[in-house]
Amino acid sequence: xxxxxxxxxxxxxxxxxxxxxxxxxxxxxxxxxxxxxxxxxxxxxxxxxxxxxxxxxxxxxxxxxxxxxxxxxxxxxxxxxxxxxxxxxxxxxxxxxxxxxxxxxxxxxxxxxxxxxxxxxxxxxxxxxxxxxxxxxxxxxxxxxxxxxxxxxxxxxxxxxxxxxxxxxxxxxxxxxxxxxxxxxxxxxxxxxxxxxxxxxxxxxxxxxxxxxxxxxxxxxxxxxxxxxxxxxxxxxxxxxxxxxxxxxxxxxxxxxxxxxxxxxxxxxxxxxxxxxxxxxxxxxxxxxxxxxxxxxxxxxxxxxxxxxxxxxxxxxxxxxxxxxxxxxxxxxxxxxxxxxxxxxx
Amino acid sequence: xxxxxxxxxxxxxxxxxxxxxxxxxxxxxxxxxxxxxxxxxxxxxxxxxxxxxxxxxxxxxxxxxxxxxxxxxxxxxxxxxxxxxxxxxxxxxxxxxxxxxxxxxxxxxxxxxxxxxxxxxxxxxxxxxxxxxxxxxxxxxxxxxxxxxxxxxxxxxxxxxxxxxxxxxxxxxxxxxxxxxxxxxxxxxxxxxxxxxxxxxxxxxxxxxxxxxxxxxxxxxxxxxxxxxxxxxxxxxxxxxxxxxxxxxxxxxxxxxxxxx
Ligand SMILES: Nc1ncnc2c1ncn2[C@@H]1O[C@H](COP(=O)(O)OP(=O)(O)O)[C@@H](O)[C@H]1O
Ligand SMILES: [Mg+2]
Numbered sequence: 001x002x003x004x005x006x007x008x009x010x011x012x013x014x015x016x017x018x019x020x021x022x023x024x025x026x027x028x029x030x031x032x033x034x035x036x037x038x039x040x041x042x043x044x045x046x047x048x049x050x051x052x053x054x055x056x057x058x059x060x061x062x063x064x065x066x067x068x069x070x071x072x073x074x075x076x077x078x079x080x081x082x083x084x085x086x087x088x089x090x091x092x093x094x095x096x097x098x099x100x101x102x103x104x105x106x107x108x109x110x111x112x113x114x115x116x117x118x119x120x121x122x123x124x125x126x127x128x129x130x131x132x133x134x135x136x137x138x139x140x141x142x143x144x145x146x147x148x149x150x151x152x153x154x155x156x157x158x159x160x161x162x163x164x165x166x167x168x169x170x171x172x173x174x175x176x177x178x179x180x181x182x183x184x185x186x187x188x189x190x191x192x193x194x195x196x197x198x199x200x201x202x203x204x205x206x207x208x209x210x211x212x213x214x215x216x217x218x219x220x221x222x223x224x225x226x227x228x229x230x231x232x233x234x235x236x237x238x239x240x241x242x243x244x245x246x247x248x249x250x251x252x253x254x255x256x257x258x259x260x261x262x263x264x265x266x267x268x269x270x271x272x273x274x275x276x277x278x279x280x281x282x283x284x285x286x287x288x289x290x291x292x293x294x295x296x297x298x299x300x301x302x303x304x305x306x307x308x309x310x311x312x313x314x315x316x317x318x319x320x321x322x323x324x325x326x327x328x329x330x331x332x333x334x335x336x337x338x339x340x341x342x343x344x345x346x
Numbered sequence: 347x348x349x350x351x352x353x354x355x356x357x358x359x360x361x362x363x364x365x366x367x368x369x370x371x372x373x374x375x376x377x378x379x380x381x382x383x384x385x386x387x388x389x390x391x392x393x394x395x396x397x398x399x400x401x402x403x404x405x406x407x408x409x410x411x412x413x414x415x416x417x418x419x420x421x422x423x424x425x426x427x428x429x430x431x432x433x434x435x436x437x438x439x440x441x442x443x444x445x446x447x448x449x450x451x452x453x454x455x456x457x458x459x460x461x462x463x464x465x466x467x468x469x470x471x472x473x474x475x476x477x478x479x480x481x482x483x484x485x486x487x488x489x490x491x492x493x494x495x496x497x498x499x500x501x502x503x504x505x506x507x508x509x510x511x512x513x514x515x516x517x518x519x520x521x522x523x524x525x526x527x528x529x530x531x532x533x534x535x536x537x538x539x540x541x542x543x544x545x546x547x548x549x550x551x552x553x554x555x556x557x558x559x560x561x562x563x564x565x566x567x568x569x570x571x572x573x574x575x576x577x578x579x580x581x582x583x584x585x586x587x588x589x590x591x592x593x594x595x596x597x598x599x600x601x602x603x604x605x606x607x
Contacts, residue, residue, distance in 0.1 A: 078510065
């Protein structure tokens, strides 16, 4: 039973088409992230959900009700903007109280809820400051508090972390996930950062060129990407272009017998860097092995990162253990992997 | 080299702009009743004379009344126009802006004749109402431009944020847009006031003896009797203008600080 139902939404800006037949079903209480590179249509979809931009065609439903042409002020959705959009002429407390004042709640109730919200985002001490007297991370939390205080049916966040530094981002992601769990509100977050998406979301919609390429939990996107774009955008991956012939995958000199190599034609073989091992000898049972040469070796402390050349063109990224030190550049090795871990992408 | 050019140009400009004024102003304190140098002594007597003469005080009072009325009307018209224009599309916005600004670019003598004719037909000539209306029309474009500038400087996400929180258009305008655009309204109001306060040409066509404004009184004073009282009045006018300019500078500083955040 889906709570938010986006059905075949198309959006044109004059001659530019920003969204192509976008459909998405979001369950109540879910944390969904729209993930995609810049210009892929994430903000456009968010603006349509918020009601700021009309759709060219398609419908948006909430709990079965068609809300496609309901204006933003009657949708009851909370919004956190990329630049936070805090009111500079109001204190932090007045910013958070604004949606409650609009709703003409009694004074005492407003004060109480504002205090509860300030506690939730740990900004109790800053109630009487102006937003411009706060750090970026604090402003972001005020924006979050203001968007949640009126118990919206849906919270929309447009790249809320993009202006913050990396360490702070991670902490705020934790905090946001925690708040989501506590309140149980449905969240739709927008980001171009796949780590952020995987860190926080129940489900991720990967967007590219105004289309949804795949929608699913992080595990599915990572282990079972639907196509080359998702494989490349979500995590690191090795893609080897080749073709299927006589039930086997072929790319130049490389020939592999793989499960599921049925339909003939051009494909890309995908292999995650952590699924490959560098072996000194042509290995043990069940594993495929490709002779290769270590082109570069980097030590990062928690792991070793290798680039290995297979033949003249193909380069493989491989994560190895760093416990015994690095395998030196120029070494002749074998890339060992389980054929089960390979995925063929059309 | 660059420094000397800077100083030479600064000094020349200042001399060119301010010297005539600075040369005349000390004569307001001269004991002689002729406008000549050298000064014979120092006195505030001429100030007393100005404030004691009903013809001057009446003119000052008239000017303040007309300027205040014109300012209020100009803020209303110009502010509404600017707010409305920001809600329209790009092309319409350009056309409307050009229309609203047009009173500024038409030569004032032409505007004055038009007003005199129109108000004459309407039976308003010589009245306060005619002066207030005419000056409001001259001041409105200044308010319009100043308000438009500050509205354009606002982050459109602020209005969207307020909308997402359930605020109606009117509520958003009243509680978000208006307070943030206030420096623009204030600067526009000051512009409008001062424009009316030292406007001569239109007032010359419209003012009747009992509604004479200060610049007109000054003008006829010049023709009748050249006395230090005239310089006193000129000094007062300059002071008012200077005060308003300073106020405007402050306003702009605060406006810039507000829109930076
Ligand atoms: N108001 C607009 N007018 C014209 N084109 C727009 C407008 N807004 C977005 N676009 C276009 O739509 C596409 C998607 O933009 P956007 O949704 O902002 O992408 P993202 O948020 O994923 O970076 C881009 O090609 C952009 O140029
Ligand atoms: Mg965007």
